[in-house]
Amino acid sequence: MIGKKKSKAAVRGKVAVVYTRVSTKEQAETNQSLETQLERCRAYAQRHGYEVAGEFGGTYESAKNDERKEFKVMLDFVRKSKLKVGYIIVYSHDRFSRSGSGAIGIVDELSKMGIAVVAVTQPMDTMTASGKLQQGIQFLFSQFDNDQRREKCVAGMEAKVRKGYVVGKAPMGYDQLKVNGEQVIKPNRQGKLIRLAFQLKAEQGLSNTDIIKRLKAQGLTLYNQTLTKIFRNPFYCGLITHGLLEEGEVIVGRHEPLISRDVFLRVNGLQAQNAHGYTQVKEDEALPLRHHIKCGSCQKPLTGYEMKKKGIHYYKCNTKGCCLNRNAGKMHELYQDLLKEFQIDPLLLPQVQEMMGQVFKKRARTMSRRKSV
Known part of the structure; x- marks a missing residue:
């Protein structure tokens, strides 16, 4: 909450609160900045003769769900306030929420309490069936817009992975930099010690415990579980795996490998043996x-x-x-x-076969689209 004004109790319908938010810092520089939203909402309240009992939000909160901290504070205030708040003023409906049906449910609950959500840039009479329908459509469009952005984001991430870029944080042993706007993944000091760990395992066959002791003596503390994950990660031999790719699919990365693929395979062959020193019976x-x-x-x-x-x-x-x-x-x-x-x-085999066929066709179409990205 960025501010709250004390006020005497008033008749419901003449008391309002203002809620403002942006999703990212970049939005602060657009015509939907927090300052712009607040000014427009205050002016709307003044034009309609509403007394503003509180101003909430004023921060960066994603509206894809309704578990936002400031949003919940605002809702608690209007539900429990003795001032009988009648309106929640927002700049636009997507500033209130982008959760679609979730937002419609909240607005319906507030409506039963005599509280209306009004958008400065999207005026409509929510006391009528037509107005409620328009407001609901606005909330659904906001969710649809969110879903489209997510799909585009996922497609963009997959395209980057397929080009050998790292999406997210680079594994331990690498620094992630940007040089002239281009992603650069470079080994650091930890990377040199991780390379040593692979060499000790591949060339000397040392146990993980002995390798961990040697690394600790040189300033790198690892647990056995962490070292095991490192040994299993093909990123260190120049390959990238990702949840956006098909199972078992690997991409040649643009980063510098710490070890050769031969060393990686030798190490994983040793790791496959029982950690307690005995070999598994066929x-x-x-x-x-x-x-x-x-x-x-x-x-x-x-x-x-x-x-x-x-x-x-x-x-x-x-x-x-x-x-x-x-x-x-x-x-x-x-x-x-x-x-x-x-x-x-x-008797059910024909139906099962038909269902499985549909699933395989759907997966085939999905794989085809991904390969064309």
């Missing part, structure tokens, strides 16, 4: 449910073994004190019975 066709099903007593994953003399396989629990031991053949039968409960009714 799948056993005779025991496909090993580590998938759990013990009913201690909830630990079951392992398995073969009784070689009889050629029979068993699932067992390795928890100390737990004696669970089950014949693999019988377990497989039980599991197959369980899977039958999740089968699709043959």
Whole structure:
């Protein structure tokens, strides 16, 4: 709230509050600046003989939702004030809200209390059905405009990513600069130490714990989880992945890689091994449910073994004190019975196939549009 004037109680309809806002600092320099909005709203109140009981907002708040701090302060004031506020004066309806149906709901609630939202640059009689309709359309158009901007923004971000630019913040180890208006991503001192971490893992096979100790001695403190994420990030070998791209799609970045792709692949090959030092056993066709099903007593994953003399396989629990031991053949039968409960009714297959076909066609069209950007 940028100001509040004390006033005696008045009849509802002659007391008003002013709400102003801008979404960005850039708007402060346009004809919708906070000063311009405030002047126009004050003049509107004066022309109509309204007593201004408070002036709210006066700051940068996005209106895509109605959880704005100053907006909520203003609403609380008009709902609880003993001055019986009759009007909320705004420069235009999109200054009040851009949440579409959300804004319509708030205005409807206020209307039941005898409070009207009036826009200086979009005058309309909201006491009539026609006026309410026009106001509602204004709010919906504001939301539509927001949605269009968001779509354009997402499309622009995707286009940048596909050209190899970083959208958002560059990962640890890089400085993000602008040189002659062009994005420049350069390795910094942390980047040199991250390069060392990759080299220690690829060339010497050191554990993450040992690597973290060496980096800390040189001034870079990392946790094991952070180092693991670094090792898995292809950005360090010159490639970019992003949520705007298709799953598994990578783009060659414009930034300087810290390591070669060969080093990156070697490191991730080592990372795939068990962190505790043992290698993972390959799948056993005779025991496909090993580590998938759990013990009913201690909830630990079951392992398995073969009784070689009889050629029979068993699932067992390795928890100390737990004696669970089950014949693999019988377990497989039980599991197959369980899977039958999740089968699709043959009568529904045509509908499922049609729905899946529509989904695949839609995804194909989306991918085609993205590739044409």
